[in-house]
Amino acid sequence: MAELPRAVRQAMPLAREVAVEVAKQYGVCIRPVPLKRLDIETGRWEIVDVPCGATLDAKCPSCAKRNRQLRMAQCREGWHLDQEPAITPDDPNDDQRWLVEFRADLQAHRDQAAASCEDTSAWDAAIEGVDAEINEAGMRGNVLGRTVPKRTRSTRRRQDAPNLPKRRMVPTTLGRTFTSSDGKVYRPSLFVTLTLPSYGKVHNGVPVDPESYDYARAARDALHFSKLVDRFVQNLRRVAGYDVQYFASVEPQKRLAPHLHMAIRGTLPRAEVKQIAAATYHQVWWPPADVVRFASDHLPVWQDGAGYLDPQTGEVLPTWDEALDQLDADQDAAPLHVIRFGNQIDVKGVLASTPDADQCIRYLSKYLTKSLGDSLDADNPAQRQHAARMVDALRFEPCSPRCPNWLRYGIQPKDAKQGMTPGACRSKAHKPDHLGYAGRRVLVSRKWSNKTLAEHRQDRRTWLLEALGQPNEPTDPHRYIWKPVPAGDANVPPLAMRLLRSVAERQRWRTHMARLQAQADGHDPSVTEAVAA
Structure with a gap:
């Protein structure tokens, strides 16, 4: 066989790249994590590929798609419940009990030391x-509750915010x-969209006039958007x-500002929901x-035992708590920032098991596999410049009490x-992929949905095992010991x-599912298998 020209050979795809594309086609994780598993009963070690569990297409399209489908199922099951969810806390296990007992012992020693x-x-x-x-052990709340007194401020509403019923x-x-009138009972719910x-x-x-566009306010609104959403729910x-x-x-949004889509169980008058959004604000x-x-040419310096000077x-710079004490003592102090929703508020009534409900669920999960920065049109230079100006506005904006940017402001x-x-x-709020949120x-x-x-x-795993005719018996949690695989381990193929093995297994699943579907529809299984193949 004649040797192919070098240019033709270089244009050929790598076999590994082809395997990755085939894995994507069959819904196989393209970044599997190899783990060593020891079976206590048999004493056998084996390498098991665990899906990476990524939620973004850019990392793993297959895992991101599964996560999106899982979220869609979660949304669908909880939206129009007609029975109260019964959430019963799990009984504490031995590890949780031991941690609390150990915590009590430490507290006793600490109290003795303080008394002495x-x-x-x-x-x-x-x-x-x-x-x-x-x-981390799965217990909610602090053992002793709040150990540091909470700073309280006046709860009087701002004069520029309308009152709420x-x-x-x-x-x-x-x-x-x-x-x-015909006796049919309806339980409507709401689909609400809120913008900044x-x-x-x-x-x-893209801003018509970038010079007059308020990037500073846009940056702060993006940083504190989650707090505004919490206030709206309250x-x-x-x-x-x-x-x-x-x-x-x-x-x-296309202008790179975050906005919220919310499925709400139950219904309220549309005018009332819009009134709530208009009256909601958050003060920072x-x-x-x-x-x-302190600019970049003369930054504060660190001194052990004192902090930044x-x-x-x-002079030692005031600590975070000292700065808040000064703020509390100032009767004329104003919040650093006040964030509100914009005027564009959409409220839609939705009934269960209707095309509108399915469409709203798809819309809720439409961009879950994309990062906020993926909304950027890479072929639009003006929008790329708009994103760059937004990132620049976020660069020195404090994103949290622990943000290093506070040194810039003394x-x-x-x-x-x-x-x-x-x-x-290093917070993700400052990264281009997150645009402040x-x-x-x-x-x-x-x-x-009464489920985690x-x-x-x-539930999804149980359904799949039943469809494949596999036993769904609970696995003894103490039967296996899992260990990470060191990088470069020769036992890892x-x-x-590894991708091709997973693809072959997925092909067997699809063939079996096609046979079951054909039997349920009364078709010839051999024909359906040929189509599936």
């Missing part, structure tokens, strides 16, 4: 570490029902008079961050440590081979 006027810092650090383990709370999560206000005139997602429940449950997703009570005290005067961040540099915060993309209330996401995943 001894230094308690070591005991405090140990208690803090155990508290973190308690949270308040109904007496009823212990239910279900919405009202309506009976038609305008920062300047835009055309096709106000919604007060006005509705019952424990409103919701499933919401945060998506980017942080120290001033509008005057730059002014490089010229040697304040030590909370839990300050050596090496902090303004403009180099660092919160969760999917917001689900605790009593939405893990339980929805288990190449990625292409």
